[in-house]
Amino acid sequence: MEIMTGHTCDSCSFNGTLLEVVQHNRKVHVSDKTDATSCCICSGRVLSCNLRRHIRNCHPDDCAVRCYICSEPFVEDKDMRNHVRCGCLNFLDHCRPDDVNKYISKHLQTDAAYRSECSDVVDRVDTFFEDCEGFTLDRFIQGGSIGKGTVIKSKSDIDCVMFTSNLPSIDSPDYSRQLQFSLEWVEDKLKESRLSIAYNLEVLGRTSHAVKLRVKTKKKGHESHDVDLLLATDLLGECPTQDKKKKVYTMMGRMSRSARENCSAALVELQVAFVKKQPAEVKNLIRLVKMWKASCVWEPSLTSYPLELLCIHTWRPHMSVADAFEAVLRKLSDYRSIYTYWSDNYTAVIDHEEMLSKRPLILDPANPYNNVADRCRDWDAVVEAAEETLQKPFFSRY
Template identity: 30%
Template sequence: MWALKCYKCECCGSDFVSCKALKYHFRQKHFGKVHCEECGHEVLRERRHSHSESVPERSTMETQKLSWKNLEERNINHVATEISKTCRMCSRHFGTVLSRENHEIQEHGWIASKRAQMSIGFSPHNMLECKSPQELRKFADENIHPASGPLSTACVAEIGALFTLIQACFPVPASRMIQGGSYVKGTDTQGCSEIDIVLFSDVFANVNHCKKQLREGLDALRENLKQTSHGDRILMGKRTPLPLRFNFVCTEGLHRHSFEIMAYCDILGPAPSTDLKLHLYRKLYLCNDSDMAQLCALALLPYQVDFVKASVARVKELIRLMIHWLKTSFANSTEENKFRRLPSSYTVELLTIHVWELAGKPLLFSLVQGMRAVLKLLVRYAEIDVVWHRHYHPKFPIFVKVNQKHTRPFILDPANPTINVCDTCNAWDEVALVARHSLLKPLFSRVRAEPPWLFTNDW
């Protein structure tokens, strides 16, 4: 983990290694400018009046782009977006996280007491009330780990049959189908799992052609699935701009699987060359269309799945515990803070793997020690700075550019050097608060770091 730089610009949040560098930056970027509260940008002081007169029209356009419906659509994308800079109360977008936080305090009274009231919401019989590793193990077996034995075998058979059915019901021939989600990665929890499916077809000539035909194809798949023998157990979700979503009730109604299906042209193929992947990274970096970027990023799903799937079984157990913590420790969003976005499950998976790597990748370890380490790092979320180089070189120009301008917390997608997965969350301060209160729970009382977790003593 890289060390924090010492000098922070109060205007834009950039970090610098010396006071001299900060002063030079301020003179070059901010001197003679003032912050416009209407649009969130900086303007020259002498042009402030004329700028203010032109803001209403621009603000209306911004509001339309960042409406509740639009934010919902952005939140479901596979690619990360800059939700981190949107207000959790009114969805306004700002240039920096610092300006967004100042707005929330001044306009919405987002003070410490209000944040605590709207953030902390431990569910009854929370696993954090367990008093020993043995109690945690029993709790996890009864409430978190997916079913095993005959139920698991029946579930695998039903899901396999549904995979075949989906490919057969798709209105155009699919050359390849790839699966992702917690079910495939082995990080699913009891009662519900997520399954992502991408159907690749040679019928789609290119991105634009796919984008035009995709909605029609997924609508046809939707209707075809309803007519099958599984139709009575498929609960279709609302139509969305790109993916088809539904829940499948499995194994005599004991649990369900949340499906998300997409289709695209196979731009990489099953065994792409390095040059082909680098070309895709450049395309994603330069793409200004979020829908098109999401479609292009689908080709990277196998690498994202393999990265998590390759973890040892103990790490997947720890991931399940952390995802359960994420789902059961926060207060539900209300009408007042309905634009709050917590970290995604994928972000939690990557952060957990990173902490395990810091511990030296032990095959066996205490789950209590592992949870404590992840929670302690979440308390210090501003120091999270994580990069893997399995799919792109440190000197790859796009990685260098993204890395130079990143803000913390920063976890670069291991398969996509253009995406900071932490950008899908605008409530990291709430995450830190709940993590801090979680560490005071009985499960961690009087727990001290043991090898190989001694490095957490510095956190």
């Protein structure tokens, strides 16, 4: 007779504890975390990256682990500790609107030592490529949440752009292919010399525009830093004039969609500057909304940048962070009415009228051809999460 130890894989006959079956499923039946897979309890189809959350929500009684603060169920001890470290997923249940600033500084803001630990490793990568033979590094910039000043403890992302003159002209048909060669070269160089750069540097792999790195941290209660190292042609140069920007945007207007994609790394600096110059209260609002996304939103295609821009759009002087948070959630729950753009870097450019007719519209202040609201593939999931959060006692004073 077969001995049953609790759960059976939905795709083969593997038997084990819930955790063992979940781990088995990820290892054997799924190649990417965005692949669909089936739940070993109800056979329901879910994205692999959402499986643990699905089990917690739909089959709490099967979960062996509970959060000691809020009793939320978990598949694994590690998940629960992560949840506690991030400030407990049901953070709004333990936080009053008057305490929200205290909550942010205690649970979400990072300390200077954590940020400098990462900057230090990034500086070493910079120096390494400056001295690298056969490679011309013209300029190196740090973007992402650390550069913008919106990093939260549980998640930091850094985009570094290495501007090089080794690439062909941006409108050359060979640009994408050469970019791939160069990225491959950068990846190999880093792998070769990783340990001489920093003991806590890991090379994770490569995408079509970046080499992915991870900087491990020694700081307790903080996650590792994920670094995207991008390569690009310096289209704008340091401190570009409005005239220079206009020339670049006009050139982009004549390009194909995919060629335009190649220009986006050169615009990262403008994105960073735009978020960085916002007042401290807006950055706190951004941290809170990012925390909300990390803990309450299932949809992986909703990235940080559209939310950062939505926070900036929503914020009014003298608004409390709690009020602004509510306003952001209300906007998300009525996403079709989101309509915002800024003229800091551009006014009218090619196809501008057509772009402005889109809904929802969150037009990248650094790129007039980039409606960042388009990146979200499942707004219904976002609406559902926003509406659910608005039901929390936190908002009941209204």
